[in-house]
Amino acid sequence: MKRLLIAGLGLAAAAAFAQTTPVGLWRNVDDKTGEAKAEIRITETAGGLSGRIEKILRKDAKPDERCNECADERKGQPMVGLEIIRGARKADGKDVWEDGKILDPENGREYRLRLTPVDAGKKLEVRGSFGPFGRTQTWVRAQ
Template sequence: MLKSVAAIIFVASSVSALAQTTPEGLWRNVDDKTGEAKAEIRIRDIGGGVLHGALEKRLAKDAKPDEVCNECSDDRKGKPILGLEIIRGAKKADGKDVWEGGKILDPENGRNYTLRMTPIEGGKKLEVRGSIGPFGRTQTWVRIQ
């Protein structure tokens, strides 16, 4: 009996640890220029291991609650920034703790960038890289949930 309880605890803790090493969850990003918290983004598996993420909460002091993505050039044009899907189509790379192949949208300029997400520090942080060709930038997001 004691062995089976220990086994259940071990499996439960293993599953919990595994869940933390994925990009799924709620993340906070910061402004590259000011270092202030900018937004919270929720990343979800929409099925088949494909991850999408939406801007769940705006934290910037100058954020307007009714602002829309005027710069977007696809189906997100004119949509409210709050709730906007900014991550689309990321999949786990074979044999790696890296999610790529998707796109990330910068709602401030309407550009879509090639996406690469890598959980670091045991899943407490997420390196998010958006690039066009060899040019890009990497942000480190902090896990909230």
């Protein structure tokens, strides 16, 4: 009985820890309309975190939409599958991932990235900045 209790507590702790990382499926929400725009899957790679658009949710989205504003190798690539997050790493001693880049496919610009899980990992604060300027979006974990 004691072993089952210890195993159960270990599994619960592992599940709670897994939810406090940015790894997983997220919905980003338009700052102005409050509508979900896309689902982004964040994975962990040897080079840090990577995030790709898995699904476009905007009502006016075209199925063959491409990143025409991108300036690097992503130019002309389909939006679905497009890598928009690159290289963020966990900061020492904090539940924050930084030093990566995030691409805004609507304007083709890349920004310095900071990811902070909040609300027990149910939400993710996504901060993109350029010099002293930036903005933070709150993404919601997709179920």
